[in-house]
Amino acid sequence: MQLDDTDRRILRQLLADPTLATADLAERAGVTAATCWRRLERLTAAGVLKGQHAVIDWRALGWAVEVSLRFTLDKTNPRAFDEFLAAARDVPEVIEIQTFLGRVDVRLNVIARDMGHYQLVYRDRILTLPHISDIESLMLVSTIKETGSVPL
């Protein structure tokens, strides 16, 4: 889809604050409410805007530990990826699954209540996942920047 400057202005403002009502969004983007509404409809119809989701702060719910687990899988088994991913989806502490091209095959974002709980999750639910050939873990200290935005 080809975007013009008006689309980009609207998208930039919307990404900065998704809770804005169309009238406020229009004002910030410097367009009329009718134009803003039409453009949003067009961006939605073209599949650029797919919706909105709420962000949960797991720490506020007492899930203090977040670990990024990077897996290399045993690729001699052609079903390794599918079976690993299916099993990972059944682990409730997994909040994100990503697959990669590179040294890492799959990354799981895992949360736990504390280190003791993490140890349990890691032993009982992670190490038992199928076709693992190597695991590396990165423990999250802090998130400094987090945006789904792109440089428009």
Place this chain on the structure above:
Amino acid sequence: MIELDDIDRAILRELVADATQSAGAIGRQLGLSQPATWRRIRRLEQAGVLAGRRIDLDTEALGFGVTVFLGVKLAAKGRVSLEDFERAATAIPEVQTVQHVLGLYDYRLRVTARDLADFERVLRRRIMTLPGVGNVEANVLLSEERRPGPLG
């Protein structure tokens, strides 16, 4: 810390699936009045559990076809300022996420680019010139899925 009951968890699941739903619409699905649902959402917001909204963008439709995760190791620990690195990394528009981690790397960056040539430009001109940057590992994202996590 806030305690959740089954209705709170159901409300969170609904908002994670679609944050644009009104309190009335969510209440109808759960057999709850609009004011009761609204009060619960407000309580979750005040406790910091609902930490804002995120727009789901089809970045590919906007011409950003490549997402790369970088593991960054700082060159000389103790002599480089973490603040300087964080400030400079955060300022790069193509960098969507900056996380301080413990493990094999010091930082995790999520980088978006138009294509691999564009990524190479960002890597050479912006990432490799960050203050204190040492070893960098890149993995190209193939797929990702968010999971509901322990809300079941």
